[in-house]
Amino acid sequence: MHMADALVSPAVGGLFWAASAFLTAKSSAAAKNDNMSGGTALMGVLAAFVFASQMINFSIPGTGSSGHIGGGLLLAILLGPERAFLSMVSILTVQALFFADGGLLALGCNIFNMGFFPCFIAYPHIYKRITERVDGPKGIMSGAISASVAGLLMGAFFVVLQTTLSRITALPVGVFMMMMLPVHFAIGAVEGFATAMVIIYVYARMPEVLNGGSPDKPENGMKRAVAVFSVLALLTGGFFAWYASSSPDGLEWSIVNVTGTAELDAPQTLIHSLLSSLQDMIAPLPDYSIKGETYSENMGTTVSGIVGSIITLTFAVFMGMMFSKRKNRQ
Amino acid sequence: MRLRDLYRTEIYDERRETALSPMLLLCLTSAYIITVVSFDRYQTLRIIPLAAYPIFVGLFSGVSGRDLFRKMTAVMPFVILIGIWNPFFDRIGTEHLGIIISRGWISFFSLMIKFLMITASTLIMVSAAGFDGLCRCAAAAGLPEVLVTQLFLLNRYIRLIVEEAHNTLRARVFRGGKITLSNAGNVCGPLLMRSVSRSEKIHNALLCRGFDGALWRGKRDMNRLSRQDIIFGIFWTAYFLVVRFFDISRAIGDLTVRCVI
Secondary structure, three states, X not given: OOOOHHHOOHXXXXXXXXXXXXXXXXXXXXXXXXXXXXXXXXXXXXXXXXXXXXXXXEEOOOOOOEEOOOHHHHHHHHHOHHXXXXXXXXXXXHHXXXXXXXXXXXXXXXXXXXXXXXXXXXXXXHHHHHHHXXXXXXXXXXHHHHHHHHHHHHHHHHHHHHHHHOOOOOOOHHHHHHHHHHHHHHHHHHHXXXXXXXXXXXXXXXXXXXXXXXXXXXXXXXXXXXXXXXHHHHHHHHHHHHHHHOOOOHHHHHHHHHHOOOOOOOOOXXXXXXXXXXXXXXXXXXXXXOOOXXXXXXXXXXXXXXXXXXXXXXXXXXXXXXXXXXXXHO | OOHHHHOOOHHHOOOOOOOOOHHXXXXXXXXXXXXXXXXXXXXXXXXXXXXXXXXXXXXXXXOOHHHHHHHHHHHHHHHHHHHOOHHHHOOOEXXXXXXXXXXXXXXXXXXXXXXXXXXXXXXXXXXXXXXXXXXXXXXXXXXXXXXXXXXXXXXXXXXXXXXXXXHHHHHHHHOOOOOEHHHHHHHHHHHHHHHHHHHHHHHHHHHHOOOOOOOOOOOHHHHOOOHHHHHHHHHHHHHHHHHHHOOHHXXXXXXXXXXXX
């Protein structure tokens, strides 16, 4: 479910970077104040454990497919939401930088999709509530599966939202959602089952580990931040569902209803004409809504573009090799 | 991600002496990524001159192209899965060099080129600056101490725990055991308990050495740039801006075609 940099626009990437940075700062402050004995070392080693255990793919008998444990939920159960979120931030950063799984710009999106939902929504509001009501392995099993499915579905929904808002794919939103959600429902169930098996094993042998992590009273500031982001996520999701259902574009539909035309005439001031010419320069295909036509590109333009690209890249190779040799000689 | 991929970190093992500041590389790579993704999905030819940055820095820091490509192909499927639908849903044709090609294919190629360029630049940055170097510069820039310590510890213990997981799996398979979902508790449970015990030992060892909550504290002057860094930074920032706002490949191509013909 890792979003790649190529799948997000700077605006969407920046927005989720800001949200994730805010949550990281709040979680860091909460972790600093919770005085959990040995918490720092435990976070580091457990993050490495999640990394390692996610590489173990358990085969699912009779299906030919496989699954692994759910990292965010397991960490939240062992460490509490804030420390689990920080561990997820570190795991996703290492995955992005070492393994090209994700990317720098998409890191905010990935942290939000795979850290925020399992740690701050699925764990406290689903897993914890179920295990409080149903004791023992039954509670762990039903809690882990429900929380894992819910966390993954919310994450997958936001992948669709981020990709669509970035205008990367031509895939209609409904089709995209129908591709992502059922698959992630199944993955969530498998991850939840595997996570529950591990927790049940530890519960039987080392129950103090499960109680050691989660502080009973989360900080007020953290609670407020999570509440704000949950409401924002709900609003965005609600708006997006409406946007997706109003074909073809909800904003244009509303403009037609208000003004009677699909596009608004921009007021002709100096600033507007300057901005508009800048926009034309930045986006040579600013409004790609022309249908049923075949464009004919100037052949000379294409040839020039190819020749120019080859010359630029050859120059870069030459300069790189030259500087590299000079550095080695030094 | 597969177990064997973790051992392909050889390109990051030692910090390459590029003599460039990690902070500069981080800022330039971020600016590069934003420039690349800011292009429209049909502007395939306009993006290509930006490949000069990863090519130059990769050659300059001596990163193996084969290792890079191997890493990039491991994560390519998700991007292909999202992009491959464009040719099916965006069928408007455009003519290039006398060939009619649908805009869906153009946007697909543009997505793949963007993915390759961005991924290469990120991996080259880590290889050139080193993970520790990047963590230190992030700490000096004000990243929370808890997170910096967490990143250092994770980086140190990944190999150890993966090695242990690998041994557990090997022992189980050699004895005829299967790695199925119903065995998840028996395979990962003991590993988890060993990891918890290990973390207690690490915590005690850290306390013995005077650990006070942070493994490394950032000093602001660490991110001071040298003259070479500033020239490098200005050159590439200017290049990104020029490529973003002017079609330089077309301009150079026009000039060359006119000179030749």
